[in-house]
């Protein structure tokens with residue numbers, strides 16, 4: 001039954017929807033093995049929003065791709081709703097850094113593309129596609145091609161495409177990192193609003209401390225060499241969240257703790273990854289993450 005699912009409260013003590021146990025991943029390359037994830041254990045409850053935060057190369061995308069069934073762990077296990085992940089699944093929607101839309105198809109056709117691939121009844125999903133596009137502020141853009149849309153609009157189309165078949169889990173790999181700072185902030189608010197309506201379980205990869213703190217129920221910091229999970233912290237901010245929380249002392253304190261955790265694991269400014277928007281002169285340099 002297709003519906004624009006209303007927000008549903010999660011019963012307490014429910015088994016985790018996503019569970020990774022002692023997951024390890026080594027890429028065997030011609031040169032030498034690369035230990036992308038030394039060990040990671042992570043439970044994500046149904047309806048939870050969990051960010052994986054950490055500097056470049058700490059294995060965030062690798063962990064996400066293993067959860068998606070697109071990479072196999074070298075050891076350890078990953079289950080979704082209690083079932084081992086063996087291959088890509090229908091109950092997952094994935095959003096990457098680049099919107100990867102089909103340039104010759106319209107906005108509407110792009111959103112409906114998974115329905116074609118999954119061989120689901122197109123007519124049943126057309127209304128849902130219109131509803132999703134309206135929700136993200138793209139009503140009236142259904143027949144535009146990706147080339148006629150801004151970066152933020154294209155990424156909103158990608159979100160609609162990921163939600164069209166109503167997957168239970170959304171995996172997002174730095175979905176907003178290619179956008180300018182203002183659009184990125186707008187997308188963070190838009191994503192929060194979308195998830196207030198279409199409640200999903202989300203695992204979100206980012207370098208941005210602020211973005212992780214703003215969006216998440218929990219922030220999982222990855223780092224160290226070899227890379228593991230070094231902090232798993234609940235975000236104490238009530239929902240719905242609006243920008244104003246970023247101006248609170250509590251938000252600054254949480255961001256500071258996340259930054260200090262990353263710095264303790266990696267030292268200061270090591271790998272020259274993308275840097276933050278201008279920071280107050282009194283604050284120390286960021287380490288390959290955006291504050």
Ligand SMILES: Nc1ncnc2c1ncn2[C@@H]1O[C@H](COP(=O)(O)OP(=O)(O)OP(=O)(O)O)[C@@H](O)[C@H]1O
Pocket residue numbers: 027029034035036054055056057058059060061062063207
């Ligand atoms: N397919 C692959 N083959 C070999 N090595 C890989 C492969 N994918 C990732 N790696 C390596 O594994 C390590 C972890 O990469 P991964 O992309 O998971 O990190 P990340 O934290 O997501 O980085 P970024 O934030 O820059 O995307 C890196 O050293 C990377 O070079």
